Amino acid sequence: MPATPSATADPHRPDAKPRRRVGRPASAVLDQEGITAAALRLVRKSGYDGFTMAALARTLNVAPSALYNHVSSKRDVLVLVQDHLTSFVDVSAFETQPWDQAVRDWAWSYRDVFARHTPLIPVIAVLPVADAPKTLAMYEAVSAGFRRAGFPQERIIPAIVALESFIFGSAYDVTAPADIFDSGSLGAATPNFSAAVASLGDQGYTNQADVAFSLGLEALVAGFGALRS
Template identity: 40%
Template sequence: MTTATETPRSAGRPRTAVLSRERILEAAFKLADVRGADFTLAALARNLDVRPSALHHYFASKDQLIAGMRGQLTSRIGDHGFDTLPWHVAILDWARAYRLTIGAHPGIIAALATLPVDDELESIIDYERIASAMLRDGFPEHRVVPAIVAIESFIIGSALDSLAPEDNLRPVENATLAPHLTEAEHAARAYADAQSRSAAIETFEYGLAALVAGLRSTTLQ
């Protein structure tokens, strides 16, 4: 029951959705998928039908917003058992999940790859989990960060490569100038077909296995 001085609440839902961190990040991903990382906070505010100042309550700058986007993607990637599995086993499923997760948002990949991880909690926890597993398994301390960067660089490149045509490396008009490359490209696609995989996935799996095996050999150096 309301008093004479109270204003009754209107029935039903509010006309506009309540702004939240999650809603801002969701809209930012949608905008980045269309416009890439060059979008502005003003454009994001227009898509959300709010003033730019409303976004600053959640993200003081675009860099903070990008960091939040990376944190959300990191949460989607998941743990994959670094606490219990050997690092070189856990890293395989982690890398696969990482590639799929960032591959779903190619427009933001470059920004995610170049922004420092400082003060972005989810990524710091994720990298710490990997580093701890590697050190626990005897990986040389001075090689841990270069190894993580090498693996992540490969994943990011593979995510971008998955957007290219399957036969991106196949000579067409100049095939006669590169007979070995032409046959090798054909053989690679035929092998991928025999494994019931796309050429991009087969390439990723081959490269990931080779990279991890090579990094494991550095434990002796």
């Protein structure tokens, strides 16, 4: 039975000094699961700017170099976090709902999860699925839903990829500042754009991001729905 990684960390006292003597400890302090959990906790608390290998090591009460016995790089840790987060994406609707509603539920859930983790998007987008088992499981659930809905085999992956691209791009929108469309002093030179922006009213940008996401998602669902046989 491997030691639970929290066994040596005491969250009550902020002593935090790595008071462990040199050499292999009696029972292992670290493992990938513990590193992943600590990384996610750290990101939630300090954001991706505050997420450094040194800070991660500190929360685990360990020297930074110890991490490299379990992961080979910081990117490796991000991959672990990414895959873990993917398990929070809700694919259950593919079992319980008609195809179009299942896609909606999945897409919103997927966007919401990664809107809080946009620095992972460049990592996910080019990550081989073999390196991320939980992500692969999500694809399997979605693919199965598409097949049951009558999609021709060779359209399933392109449709999922297109949806995913839209989802990733939309995740960034959620985090954009509210005044992103204020043209400032240049507004006079862009009458059409400015008028279009003015017609939006002054809902928060998150809401605006939701409007755009909904609009695009409905178009994709409608367009792809027509492919079913």
